[in-house]
Amino acid sequence: MRRVAVIGTGHSKFCFNSPKTSVEMLSEVAMDAIQEANLTPKDIQAVNVGNVLGDFEEGQGMIQSFFANDIGCFNVAASRFEGACASGSMAVRDAVMWVASGYYDIMLVGGVEKCTAMGTPLATRTFSMFGDAHYEFPAGFLFPAVFALLAHLYASKYRIPLETLKEQMAAVSIQSHEYAMKNSNAQIQKPITKEDVLKSFMVSTPIQLQDACPFSDGAAAVVIASEEVAKKLTTKPVYFAGIGQASSGKLSSQSKYLPRIYARELASQQSYQMAGMTPQDMDLCELHDCFSIAALIAAEGLGFFDFGKSGEAWLNGETRIGGKIPINISGGLKAKGHPIGATGVSQVIEVTRQLRGDMEEQGRQVEGAKNGIIDTLGGDGILVSMILTNQ
Amino acid sequence: MDYKLTFKDYDKALKKDVLLGLRCNDCGAYTCPPMMVCGDCASTNLEIVEMSGKGRIVTFTTCNIAAEGRENENPYTIVMVELEEGPWIMGNLVSMDPKKVTMEVIGKAVQVGHRVYPGDKYSPQPMARPAFCITG
Numbered sequence: 001m002r003r004v005a006v007i008g009t010g011h012s013k014f015c016f017n018s019p020k021t022s023v024e025m026l027s028e029v030a031m032d033a034i035q036e037a038n039l040t041p042k043d044i045q046a047v048n049v050g051n052v053l054g055d056f057e058e059g060q061g062m063i064q065s066f067f068a069n070d071i072g073c074f075n076v077a078a079s080r081f082e083g084a085c086a087s088g089s090m091a092v093r094d095a096v097m098w099v100a101s102g103y104y105d106i107m108l109v110g111g112v113e114k115c116t117a118m119g120t121p122l123a124t125r126t127f128s129m130f131g132d133a134h135y136e137f138p139a140g141f142l143f144p145a146v147f148a149l150l151a152h153l154y155a156s157k158y159r160i161p162l163e164t165l166k167e168q169m170a171a172v173s174i175q176s177h178e179y180a181m182k183n184s185n186a187q188i189q190k191p192i193t194k195e196d197v198l199k200s201f202m203v204s205t206p207i208q209l210q211d212a213c214p215f216s217d218g219a220a221a222v223v224i225a226s227e228e229v230a231k232k233l234t235t236k237p238v239y240f241a242g243i244g245q246a247s248s249g250k251l252s253s254q255s256k257y258l259p260r261i262y263a264r265e266l267a268s269q270q271s272y273q274m275a276g277m278t279p280q281d282m283d284l285c286e287l288h289d290c291f292s293i294a295a296l297i298a299a300e301g302l303g304f305f306d307f308g309k310s311g312e313a314w315l316n317g318e319t320r321i322g323g324k325i326p327i328n329i330s331g332g333l334k335a336k337g338h339p340i341g342a343t344g345v346s347q348v349i350e351v352t353r354q355l356r357g358d359m360e361e362q363g364r365q366v367e368g369a370k371n372g373i374i375d376t377l378g379g380d381g382i383l384v385s386m387i388l389t390n391q
Numbered sequence: 392m393d394y395k396l397t398f399k400d401y402d403k404a405l406k407k408d409v410l411l412g413l414r415c416n417d418c419g420a421y422t423c424p425p426m427m428v429c430g431d432c433a434s435t436n437l438e439i440v441e442m443s444g445k446g447r448i449v450t451f452t453t454c455n456i457a458a459e460g461r462e463n464e465n466p467y468t469i470v471m472v473e474l475e476e477g478p479w480i481m482g483n484l485v486s487m488d489p490k491k492v493t494m495e496v497i498g499k500a501v502q503v504g505h506r507v508y509p510g511d512k513y514s515p516q517p518m519a520r521p522a523f524c525i526t527g
């Protein structure tokens with residue numbers, strides 16, 4: 001298989017109530033990515049799009065086709081990926097395989113979502129569609145409940161007093177808000193304190209509002225190309241060193257492993273193995289912190305900390321720039337925002353820009369970073385992992 | 392290949408407080424809620440069995456938000472229960488005031504019963520949901 005590189009990136013500001021349509025949001029960032037790659041839409045051979053709930057948000061299905069046409073990629077193969085919040089990452093991983101195989105040389109991958117158009121009650125209902133509709137939704141199973149159940153299980157299994165765990169969870173949100181202040185594309189740009197978190201609305205015990213990411217609108221796009229093409233078009237290609245993806249059954253069926261997510265461990269092992277790397281080789285990480293507890297579970301599943309120990313790592317600053325493994329220097333889903341179909345693509349862009357050294361200006365560059373990993377979770381169990389490198 | 396224990400049959404039994412599952416004739420493991428294959432070894436050599444409906448709470452959450460159309464259920468407690476036969480299932484804890492449910496409930500013995508979720512435009516049929524009472 002050929003090496004594949006990111007050669008262009010485009011990222012919108014994530015926000016509430018975007019005045020633009022999903023096609024408009026995605027077209028803007030796609031043109032940015034194509035221009036950054038020194039290409040025109042005519043050079044794009046195929047398009048992949050992560051979009052989850054367009055049908056409910058705008059009454060728009062099959063957005064990938066209208067989007068491709070909208071930017072002048074007339075009549076190309078255009079595919080939509082749906083794996084809840086991992087959709088964007090699935091779209092990227094699939095495109096990497098098409099280019100690696102030699103079938104295409106240049107592809108465009110976008111992700112877009114307009115979650116806030118649904119309003120909170122419908123958004124809550126549609127997000128719950130990513131749990132089991134017959135055996136788990138009838139009990140009132142919602143997305144915050146997944147991680148609320150896992151938080152209590154985590155406290156019980158690792159024998160951490162709930163109060164201590166709550167402080168560790170708050171540390172995740174506090175750090176993310178701090179870095180989001182330096183990210184001009186972030187949805188939420190204000191600092192929060194431990195008191196802010198612990199006094200916020202109790203959504204689903206023990207998850208409070210400030211443990212949770214917001215509903216978001218936004219888009220992100222990348223152009224990827226074979227190594228040969230990349231070297232002609234850019235002086236700073238960032239390569240996919242490893243990719244992985246795995247799936248799971250309904251939450252209760254994962255009983256043997258919980259609160260660990262087995263599919264995450266499989267997906268990341270696939271990435272590490274393909275890259276010939278270990279967690280120690282990673283210089284930064286963007287992981288799926290839809291809820292603060294999700295970040296703790298993810299950091300352990302990716303191999304950065306012992307099980308039950310990542311909360312201490314956040315409290316001790318090991319996840320900050322200069323720490324053992326800088327995590328979510330973008331502000332994460334919590335503060336950067338989480339337009340679900342775009343999130344995976346956004347994570348790829350964040351790591352790409354760090355590996356190109358583009359973050360100096362924003363004051364959040366991880367100095368000398370060579371390798372970074374992204375981790376995306378869809379529903380209660382589609383996991384995608386990708387390792388990027390500038391080497 | 393026919394589906395051995397469909398949702399329709401599982402649901403019909405649960406509406407009479409009978410929890411059905413599958414026992415694997417190859418590895419002996421139980422699968423509940425049902426699947427096409429054994430959740431442990433993927434065998435299709437399965438038989439339908441009546442589960443004891445007894446188990447222990449392994450985790451819980453009390454929700455103060457609900458999906459569109461279910462706001463009248465707030466607050467409510469979701470539990471995951473490890474059944475005597477091994478599998479975990481999700482349901483509600485109905486024998487306690489949701490506001491008073493704490494970490495103390497983890498490990499408590501429960502017995503299954505049922506409540507009915509009337510369904511909405513995305514899930515038209517009324518569906519049974521396991522409703523657990525603490526027994527000790």
Ligand SMILES: [Zn+2]
Nearest residue numbers: 415418429432
């Ligand atoms: Zn079996």
